Amino acid sequence: MTVRTRFAPSPTGFLHIGGARTALFAWAYARRHGGSFILRIEDTDVARSTPEAVQAILDGMQWLGLAHDEGPFYQMQRMDRYRQVIGEMLAAGSAYHCYMSKEELDALRAEQEARKEKPRYDGRWRPEPGKILPAPPTDVLPVVRFCNPKEGVVAWDDQVKGRIEFANSELDDFIIARGDGTPTYNFCVVVDDRDMAITHVIRGDDHVNNTPRQINLLQALGAAVPQYAHLSMILGDDGQKLSKRHGAVSVMQYDDEGYLPEAVLNYLARLGWSHGDEEVFSMEQFVRWFDLDHITASAAQFNTEKLNWLNAHYLKLADPQRLAGEVARRLARQQVAIADGPDLVRVVALYRDRAGNLNELADAVHPFYAAPKPTAEMCSQHLTAAALDGLDALRGRLSACDWQAPELGKVVKETAAAVGLKMPQLAIPLRVALLGLPQSPGIDAVLEVLGRERVLARLAAVLPA
RNA sequence: GACCCUAUCGUCUAGAGGCCUAGGACAAUACCCUUUCACGGUAUGAACCCGGGUUCGAAUCCCGGUGGGGUCGCCA
Numbered sequence: 069m070t071v072r073t074r075f076a077p078s079p080t081g082f083l084h085i086g087g088a089r090t091a092l093f094a095w096a097y098a099r100r101h102g103g104s105f106i107l108r109i110e111d112t113d114v115a116r117s118t119p120e121a122v123q124a125i126l127d128g129m130q131w132l133g134l135a136h137d138e139g140p141f142y143q144m145q146r147m148d149r150y151r152q153v154i155g156e157m158l159a160a161g162s163a164y165h166c167y168m169s170k171e172e173l174d175a176l177r178a179e180q181e182a183r184k185e186k187p188r189y190d191g192r193w194r195p196e197p198g199k200i201l202p203a204p205p206t207d208v209l210p211v212v213r214f215c216n217p218k219e220g221v222v223a224w225d226d227q228v229k230g231r232i233e234f235a236n237s238e239l240d241d242f243i244i245a246r247g248d249g250t251p252t253y254n255f256c257v258v259v260d261d262r263d264m265a266i267t268h269v270i271r272g273d274d275h276v277n278n279t280p281r282q283i284n285l286l287q288a289l290g291a292a293v294p295q296y297a298h299l300s301m302i303l304g305d306d307g308q309k310l311s312k313r314h315g316a317v318s319v320m321q322y323d324d325e326g327y328l329p330e331a332v333l334n335y336l337a338r339l340g341w342s343h344g345d346e347e348v349f350s351m352e353q354f355v356r357w358f359d360l361d362h363i364t365a366s367a368a369q370f371n372t373e374k375l376n377w378l379n380a381h382y383l384k385l386a387d388p389q390r391l392a393g394e395v396a397r398r399l400a401r402q403q404v405a406i407a408d409g410p411d412l413v414r415v416v417a418l419y420r421d422r423a424g425n426l427n428e429l430a431d432a433v434h435p436f437y438a439a440p441k442p443t444a445e446m447c448s449q450h451l452t453a454a455a456l457d458g459l460d461a462l463r464g465r466l467s468a469c470d471w472q473a474p475e476l477g478k479v480v481k482e483t484a485a486a487v488g489l490k491m492p493q494l495a496i497p498l499r500v501a502l503l504g505l506p507q508s509p510g511i512d513a514v515l516e517v518l519g520r521e522r523v524l525a526r527l528a529a530v531l532p533a
Numbered sequence: 534g535a536c537c538c539u540a541u542c543g544u545c546u547a548g549a550g551g552c553c554u555a556g557g558a559c560a561a562u563a564c565c566c567u568u569u570c571a572c573g574g575u576a577u578g579a580a581c582c583c584g585g586g587u588u589c590g591a592a593u594c595c596c597g598g599u600g601g602g603g604u605c606g607c608c609a
Contacts, residue, residue: 112608369544499568509569
């Protein structure tokens with residue numbers, strides 16, 4: 069049997085971190101087993117679904133590199149199919165029209181809550197042998213309800229949580245089509261999962277309670293029941309539930325914040341899944357290792373610090389050429405011109421070991437492309453008379469020497485010795501003069517990359533004429 | 534409230550009855566490296582929610598409690 073998984077977001081907002089992990093796991097499982105990963109857009113909530121949200125989800129998936137094999141399928145384009153199945157169920161007696169008005173339903177719920185009961189439909193329009201139904205009112209558009217079994221239990225072996233059982237007595241006859249004839253979520257999911265021959269439903273924990281209804285529906289339709297794997301939630305950094313108004317951010321925001329997709333992916337893979345002590349791995353390795361047996365059943369708290377560490381790690385490994393492209397985009401956004409400056413790829417290579425993210429990298433690289441702007445304190449602290457003498461002497465030697473890092477390092481050292489300064493006493497003023505900062509990577513490398521002309525010009529700017 | 538799920542260092546987790554004096558990673562602390570700041574290296578502290586069972590033996594199995602979470606829509 070070919071494995072077929074799906075990711076089925078509803079386009080009511082961006083792709084957030086929880087959705088991204090669900091997609092990642094479903095994608096990895098299909099890849100792992102040589103199966104297919106299907107993208108399905110559950111847009112039947114016309115009021116809340118937007119094309120922008122669809123695009124945001126697609127963008128997020130693309131940024132992460134989670135390619136689907138089939139789809140995207142849009143549920144709104146499958147209305148005819150849903151209506152057809154509803155007709156079949158009505159004909160077969162596994163569904164029925166219910167003429168209860170919303171007001172009546174609200175009243176029923178209020179009553180039940182007052183009695184501290186679980187609110188549920190009481191089955192008043194359910195056809196039953198020997199039961200006499202009232203005459204259908206003419207002013208109510210009937211909904212269609214599913215004839216849920218009244219007795220017994222529904223159970224499944226959840227691939228992450230183990231066996232889960234629900235008594236049918238806990239379930240009511242839920243609505244599968246609204247008064248206007250449009251189908252509802254649980255129904256569409258079932259028809260789609262069946263039509264798309266989904267073998268493994270990997271989704272969020274919040275769907276556990278829908279599962280028994282969907283299984284009953286599947287069985288009423290005579291369809292095979294897929295395997296289910298319910299992933300627990302991801303909590304925010306503060307241990308609170310993630311929601312639109314609290315901490316939930318778009319995966320694209322990680323792009324804005326300078327994270328590399330491979331770092332986000334690696335982090336997400338490790339959040340709720342493990343392979344022994346492995347912490348850092350590529351997506352190829354992940355796909356080779358991924359299974360449903362090692363998924364954690366309890367909720368996990370998001371830890372930005374660990375993500376940061378992974379991001380810094382992947383930054384060190386990344387191709388400078390690629391990094392330069394990312395940094396260039398960020399500098400352009402800040403109106404920093406790089407055309408006349410040193411080779412960005414070389415500058416980036418100098419800093420990629422020391423930056424936590426692409427934005428930091430862009431900031432670190434910035435001084436190479438702008439006139440140094442040391443603060444007054446920096447100047448008074450580092451550009452002392454003795455230091456300026458040293459820089460002056462250095463300028464002379466630098467104007468003639470061989471322009472290679474090892475040679476440059478030697479020149480700085482020798483100059484320091486010649487003017488009676490310790491290395492830091494010359495190197496730090498030099499950094500302030502060149503970059504406007506007291507810290508930088510090795511001064512020899514900075515000199516080399518910056519280039520003789522720019523170095524001499526920047527020295528001239530701090531030295532008295 | 535009802536139903537369902539869940540519980541190992543601050544955090545992510547390893548752990549499928551003896552391999553556990555509970556391992557790894559992030560974070561923290563200390564030291565080392567070093568021309569500065571980082572990076573890196575080494576080391577240290579830090580956990581099996583509680584109570585009952587089962588067993589020769591339980592972090593691991595069972596029951597109860599407590600904590601946390603999810604769901605109870607003509608939303609998905």
